[in-house]
Each structure stands twice: as C-alpha cells, then as structure tokens.
Amino acid sequence: MVYSIMAWDFSLFMRPHIKFKLNKSLDIKMAEAFLDFKCGGVDFSRGIMNVHPKLKILKSVKNKRKRKKIIKAHFDNFYKKHGGYLKNKAAEFNTEWKTVESKFLSETNKIFKGYHFHKGKYIGYLSIIDCNPRFIKDKTFQIFYFHPSGARYVVAHELLHFIFYDYAINKFPKIFKKLDTENGIFWDLAEIFNTTILSVSEFKKIHGQKNAPPYPEHKKYIPQITAFWKKTQDIDEWLLKSYEYLMTNKNTLSL
Numbered sequence: 001m002v003y004s005i006m007a008w009d010f011s012l013f014m015r016p017h018i019k020f021k022l023n024k025s026l027d028i029k030m031a032e033a034f035l036d037f038k039c040g041g042v043d044f045s046r047g048i049m050n051v052h053p054k055l056k057i058l059k060s061v062k063n064k065r066k067r068k069k070i071i072k073a074h075f076d077n078f079y080k081k082h083g084g085y086l087k088n089k090a091a092e093f094n095t096e097w098k099t100v101e102s103k104f105l106s107e108t109n110k111i112f113k114g115y116h117f118h119k120g121k122y123i124g125y126l127s128i129i130d131c132n133p134r135f136i137k138d139k140t141f142q143i144f145y146f147h148p149s150g151a152r153y154v155v156a157h158e159l160l161h162f163i164f165y166d167y168a169i170n171k172f173p174k175i176f177k178k179l180d181t182e183n184g185i186f187w188d189l190a191e192i193f194n195t196t197i198l199s200v201s202e203f204k205k206i207h208g209q210k211n212a213p214p215y216p217e218h219k220k221y222i223p224q225i226t227a228f229w230k231k232t233q234d235i236d237e238w239l240l241k242s243y244e245y246l247m248t249n250k251n252t253l254s255l
C-alpha cells in the first residue's frame with residue numbers, strides 16, 4: 001500500500017503539466033523579434049501581418065523605437081478589448097490538453113525509453129500572433145490563440161521538442177552538446193523528428209490532425225528520415241542515422 005502511493009508520487013513528479021496563461025509583454029517582445037525573422041523557408045512576419053493587417057504599416061517603419069510604439073499600442077488595445085476572450089481560450093486549452101495528456105506522456109515515454117522530462121515551468125503563453133516560438137531553457141512556449149492545428153497539436157509539438165533536445169544532448173553529448181538548438185542541423189533534426197513522430201497513428205489520435213506538415217525546407221529529407229524511423233523504431237539508432245544523413249545530404253540536396 002505504502003509502496004504504491006510512493007510510486008504514484010514518483011511518477012507524478014516526472015510528468016509535466018502544461019498550464020496556459022496570458023503574457024502580453026512577452027507577446028509584444030516576440031512581435032518585435034519576429035518582424036524580420038525567416039527560418040526553414042517560413043517568413044514569420046506573415047504570422048503577424050496576416051493576423052493584424054493594421055500592422056502592415058510596420059513594413060515601412062525601420063526605426064526600432066517607432067516600431068515598438070506602434071506594436072505596443074496595437075497589443076494594448078487588442079488585449080483590452082479581447083482579454084476576456086483570451087482568458088476563456090486559455091481555460092479551453094487547459095481542458096482540451098487534459099483529455100490527451102496521459103496518453104501523450106505514455107506514448108512519449110515509450111519513444112524515449114523512460115527518459116523523463118526535465119524540470120521547467122511548462123507554461124503555454126497565449127499569443128495573438130501566429131509565430132509560436134518555444135523557449136527550451138525554461139520549458140515554455142507561445143501558442144497562437146487561433147492556431148489552425150489546435151492546442152493539442154501545438155502542445156504535443158512543443159513538448160516533443162523539450163524532451164528531444166534534452167535526450168539527444170544527454171545520450172550523445174559528443175555530437176549534440178556543442179550544436180545550436182535554434183539553427184542548423186540540430187534544429188533541422190528536431191523539426192524533422194516532430195514531423196516523423198506526429199505522423200505516427202498513435203500520435204495522430206492524440207493531436208487529431210490529419211497531417212504533421214514539415215517546414216518547406218525540410219520536405220526533401222522527410223521520405224528517407226521517416227523510413228529510418230519505420231525501420232529502426234529506436235530513437236538512438238534514428239538519431240545517429242538521421243544526423244549522419246543530414247550531415248551528408250544537407251548541402252548537396254539544397255543545391
């Protein structure tokens with residue numbers, strides 16, 4: 001009896017519980033940061049301008065202080081008008097994620113062979129722009145309040161990033177410890193891993209989407225790297241094979 005209670009506590013300790021919150025100042029900061037940001041074949045400024053056409057004016061504003069002023073005024077106004085709606089959305093996301101959380105954690109546990117999620121805040125900050133960055137160090141991320149793929153998909157995607165980076169560095173420090181998580185081959189690998197895993201039927205049931213689309217620049221690697229997964233079904237072998245494949249093909253394939 002005592003043993004079972006202790007075991008239960010222990011497993012809870014290892015399970016991250018995502019909470020959704022609003023964070024206007026982070027949102028403003030990210031809007032400034034993503035105005036001039038392109039990555040993996042995606043222009044992130046579109047995630048700002050398409051949602052807030054009024055902010056298209058920023059294309060012709062190069063002065064940073066002026067930009068900040070325009071963004072802040074727009075965000076202050078939006079949060080004032082729609083703050084209640086955003087709060088309700090956060091509550092909705094909480095409820096929605098709870099319906100699949102334990103299934104997600106048990107499937108992830110199988111893939112990472114019992115490796116646990118590292119400590120962190122595990123907060124999803126609602127965002128009024130469609131850029132959706134994640135912050136690996138403190139285990140938080142932003143989620144567009146109207147994300148077309150839905151909260152379950154976004155949370156599964158970001159949580160996979162958190163455990164993936166920690167696992168890869170821990171398991172193969174000689175390869176991954178020195179690599180940049182925000183750019184280059186390690187970033188490519190993390191995104192391609194997500195497309196691969198989120199396309200597996202167990203994960204499709206969790207996130208409810210038909211597809212897990214890759215970044216445009218990663219499309220050409222998907223068939224081979226997905227085939228590695230189907231063949232190995234082993235995260236360690238997959239990591240090594242896929243890393244090697246990307247190292248050999250990244251430059252030649254992008255020519």
Ligand SMILES: [Zn+2]
Pocket residue numbers: 157161191194
């Ligand atoms: Zn990602």
